[in-house]
Amino acid sequence: MDFKGFDKKSLTFLESIRQNNNKEWFEAHKKEYEEYILNPSRLFVEEMGEHLMALEPTLNFEPKINKSLFRIYRDTRRMGANKVPLKHRIGFVFWQGGGKRLQSSGFYMHFSPDELFVAVGVRWFEKPMLDAYREYIKNDENREKLKNILDKITADGYKVIDKGYKRLPRGFDSDMSNADLALYKGMATYKVLKPELICDGDKLIDNLYKIYEDMLVLQQFMYEVSLRVKEDID
Template sequence: MQFFSCEALDFLQNLRENNTKEWFLAHRDQYERLILEPSKEFVTEMGAELQVLVPNIRAIPKINHSLFRIYRDIRLSKDKTPMKSRIGIVFWRGSGKRLQSSSFYIHFSPDELLVASGIRGFSKDSLEGYRNYIKDENHARSLQAIMHMLKGKGFAFPEPRYKRYPRGFEKDDPFAYLSLYAAMFAFKRLDPKTICSDRLNEILFEIYQDLLPLFEWIYEMSLTFEITDPKGKSLSL
């Protein structure tokens, strides 16, 4: 089933070249027809299919749920362009904040379709919980095996952000390098026109099926701590 036409990519390219609120408001009908309404339909249909992999996955076709606002938060950004020229969609498990929960994610732009799973930026609480979790050698070994398996299937991971090992990790520990990550997710980049395919759901389902071991590892890890500060900055991709 085709959800998005390739006109959606043309719209995003035009938005990138005319990134003002005035231009967007003048073309808002195109945004709703080419992006917003197809996104809602996609979330509903893809969410139903993902129930096979994760029976209680959250797929809510609303802004600030599975859909993201197209307006950028520019308050603390040097980039003052007001609109996003890529469209993100997320499916997550659990009652916590969507970006601090185990999730399946996509975004598409004129440049790429990116498919991912995990947490794209740990909050302070999530980072502490993650590090405590991997102090258990069994958990760390399991994550390492999942990462190795996914890299063998063409997935990539973010580079470690931190240079110094945190307290409780020693340099000669074979799993200590895992403590240097500021996020834990795997991703794969596809041709942007994949978003226009009538096989989109099938393509994504196969990728998410490959990512399921990481999704489940992240979910089990997230059950071991509580988040009091849900803010975590997603790594730029």
């Protein structure tokens, strides 16, 4: 079965989750979740994944929860986590490499009633990836390469996630060219679109493919970083 897009009711359903965010409500509306969210999400992963393999043949994708799909339930056990039990946005990831799916460079997307968010890279670093990133950009040529990549991406109208640190880490100083690249807690580029785009399957796939193609150079850079992670992150 081909992916035709998400029903318009999918955005209405997610808004209903936001207004009725409790497990009892969700259990009573489980069939709607499967019809409007889960089933078309699986088809989307297959369709988008096949397209993305034209850009990166070694990409990983699988239309399963905790693979390319995310759980609808939040992990509320973590300190500081959002304690609302359900997510009102639906995310997808297509990742490259053998590490954790969110610590491997990848193509990401989520949609909610508010936005369609499209991104490439690693949105936040756990320590092994942070160490690998900093070690990689200690090299002057690699920092210059990354700076040129970000300049090109922003010139094309995309945004880069904000820096997360204020002080340069050990091994970097203000005299180094582009030393501020060491201040990032993640390295990713993104674009925000109107959520209604998800309702037209062909337009959604075409738009995402063009965006991911433009962002591919950062994807490839961050994949090179991931290959230098010293700790097994499977």
